[in-house]
Amino acid sequence: MHNKGLGITVLQEFKWTKKMPLDTSLGKGSKQKISWSKKVLIILGFLFVLGAVALITVAVVQNKPLPKNMKYGIVLDAGSSHTSVYVYNWPAEKENDTGVVQQVEVCKVDGPGISSYSKDVEKAGLSLQDCMNTAKQVIPKKEHRDTPVYLGATAGMRLLSLDNNKIADKVLLSVEKSLRLYPFDFQGCRIITGQEEGAYGWISINYMLGNFKQSSSWMPFQQTSTETSGALDLGGASTQITFEPTDSINESPENFMLFRLYGKTYNVYTHSFLCYGKDQALRLRLANDVKNAGSTNLQNPCFNPGYVKNMSAVDLYGSPCTAKYKLFSSSFILITGTGDYHQCQQNLQDMFNKTECPYSRCSFNRIFQPELSGNFGAFSAFYFVMNFLNLTSEKDLSKVKETLKEFCSESWQQVKEKFPDIKEKYLSEYCFSGTYILTLLEMGYGFTSENWGNINFLRKIKGSDAAWTLGYMLNLTNMIPAELPSSPPLSHASYVGLMVLFSFLLASVVFIGWLYFWKPRCLQKGII
Ligand SMILES: Nc1ncnc2c1ncn2[C@@H]1O[C@H](COP(=O)(O)OP(=O)(O)O)[C@@H](O)[C@H]1O
Numbered sequence: 001m002h003n004k005g006l007g008i009t010v011l012q013e014f015k016w017t018k019k020m021p022l023d024t025s026l027g028k029g030s031k032q033k034i035s036w037s038k039k040v041l042i043i044l045g046f047l048f049v050l051g052a053v054a055l056i057t058v059a060v061v062q063n064k065p066l067p068k069n070m071k072y073g074i075v076l077d078a079g080s081s082h083t084s085v086y087v088y089n090w091p092a093e094k095e096n097d098t099g100v101v102q103q104v105e106v107c108k109v110d111g112p113g114i115s116s117y118s119k120d121v122e123k124a125g126l127s128l129q130d131c132m133n134t135a136k137q138v139i140p141k142k143e144h145r146d147t148p149v150y151l152g153a154t155a156g157m158r159l160l161s162l163d164n165n166k167i168a169d170k171v172l173l174s175v176e177k178s179l180r181l182y183p184f185d186f187q188g189c190r191i192i193t194g195q196e197e198g199a200y201g202w203i204s205i206n207y208m209l210g211n212f213k214q215s216s217s218w219m220p221f222q223q224t225s226t227e228t229s230g231a232l233d234l235g236g237a238s239t240q241i242t243f244e245p246t247d248s249i250n251e252s253p254e255n256f257m258l259f260r261l262y263g264k265t266y267n268v269y270t271h272s273f274l275c276y277g278k279d280q281a282l283r284l285r286l287a288n289d290v291k292n293a294g295s296t297n298l299q300n301p302c303f304n305p306g307y308v309k310n311m312s313a314v315d316l317y318g319s320p321c322t323a324k325y326k327l328f329s330s331s332f333i334l335i336t337g338t339g340d341y342h343q344c345q346q347n348l349q350d351m352f353n354k355t356e357c358p359y360s361r362c363s364f365n366r367i368f369q370p371e372l373s374g375n376f377g378a379f380s381a382f383y384f385v386m387n388f389l390n391l392t393s394e395k396d397l398s399k400v401k402e403t404l405k406e407f408c409s410e411s412w413q414q415v416k417e418k419f420p421d422i423k424e425k426y427l428s429e430y431c432f433s434g435t436y437i438l439t440l441l442e443m444g445y446g447f448t449s450e451n452w453g454n455i456n457f458l459r460k461i462k463g464s465d466a467a468w469t470l471g472y473m474l475n476l477t478n479m480i481p482a483e484l485p486s487s488p489p490l491s492h493a494s495y496v497g498l499m500v501l502f503s504f505l506l507a508s509v510v511f512i513g514w515l516y517f518w519k520p521r522c523l524q525k526g527i528i
Pocket residue numbers: 078079080081082113154155156234235236237238239277278279380381384385426
């Protein structure tokens with residue numbers, strides 16, 4: 001019996017003492033002492049349990065998330081084809097943390113982009129009203145005054161200002177006047193540069209992907225950082241490529257931007273090709289075709305067979321991208337589709353001049369580009385077109401080409417019947433747009449069948465649209481700190497958890513020590 005554990009022995013012996021007639025084993029004084037010790041033991045035990053419950057309650061209550069105080073920001077993306085109003089929000093206490101800003105609303109403005117209102121500038125401002133009213137409803141009234149509003153105009157306005165700077169200014173004034181009517185904190189309307197557009201797109205997607213987080217390894221004080229993802233943005237009037245090259249480069253400094261974000265320095269390559277957005281690229285191609293054919297009657301392999309379109313010369317030659325090609329006085333150009341992917345691609349290759357390069361390497365048109373590296377997020381029209389063609393997750397480049405070939409050869413009648421709900425302007429151009437995307441990525445930027453799989457065609461990341469707007473706002477509100485904020489090594493939850501655990505351990509040690517050294521009388525008697 002004594003080989004068994006001490007606890008069991010004590011319990012059994014104690015039972016035995018209890019059974020014994022009290023006045024034969026113990027005197028009256030001892031009896032009182034035992035009941036005293038018992039009481040003390042019970043009180044101590046009770047206090048111990050009470051302490052433990054109190055500690056756990058404090059830990060739980062302290063850890064309850066506080067009601068969030070949200071802040072808001074509005075960014076208007078005034079693109080060449082249309083304007084979108086983005087509303088973002090983030091918890092006020094955490095604004096410098098990475099990944100906390102989220103898109104809560106996106107409103108697509110009815111009508112064309114603001115650059116299309118050059119003949120009636122007042123309408124540019126008026127066009128924004130519906131979406132700004134939506135923003136007013138989405139944002140709580142008490143936050144209106146503290147909500148910054150930014151408008152950034154891209155390539156459509158860049159082209160308008162090249163064409164007529166004064167009218168571009170008038171358009172900007174009109175949208176400013178309109179935005180100032182709202183109860184928000186108006187911060188400015190401006191045309192952003194192509195470099196900014198590329199860089200903010202890169203910041204946006206890497207912020208949303210959580211790539212700026214410095215994850216600490218298990219070695220104390222050692223931080224490891226994630227690789228960043230490149231950004232590919234295709235608009236109507238310009239396109240951007242932005243990524244972090246592997247080697248340090250000292251060529252073409254105008255293509256580099258240096259950022260210090262969350263304690264790390266990023267040297268990012270970026271280039272924006274004006275006139276290489278898909279709408280201007282189509283005009284550029286058609287204007288060249290008219291010039292080469294010496295006729296305004298074009299057979300075009302980039303449109304489905306049976307498609308016929310009469311394009312006005314004003315539309316074709318109305319932008320600085322094509323103005324210099326104007327040869328004919330004819331007011332219309334007749335386009336007839338022949339639907340041949342291979343011919344279309346050959347035709348488009350002429351737009352990418354690979355012969356001259358003043359640097360060690362180039363993408364096209366004498367523009368420096370370092371070797372491609374890492375993954376790329378391809379958004380905006382890259383996504384819209386590839387999504388329509390069901391090619392966003394096709395990692396095999398030859399299959400992408402096959403699908404495109406098939407789609408281009410389908411008759412326009414068939415295509416229209418198959419997709420009755422899609423806008424005719426988009427539908428008629430998917431053969432051209434898909435072929436253009438492939439040619440730009442392959443011929444222009446140098447993607448191959450080996451690294452095609454590194455391109456992720458995406459529209460949203462964690463609920464927010466992939467667009468330059470988020471990066472623009474993060475930058476202008478100084479929400480990305482240059483250095484990592486010095487934070488305690490443990491999160492609040494881990495801190496409280498550990499405190500509870502150690503208190504338990506400490507109390508247990510004291511309790512066991514007390515049992516062992518001080519031996520309450522009742523137990524001592526039991527053992528003897
Ligand atoms: N559903 C869609 N299918 C195809 N193209 C689309 C779709 N939605 C938008 N687009 C195109 O995406 C492009 C967006 O460009 P935009 O941002 O307006 O111009 P930029 O960035 O050059 O100023 C336009 O060419 C527009 O036609």
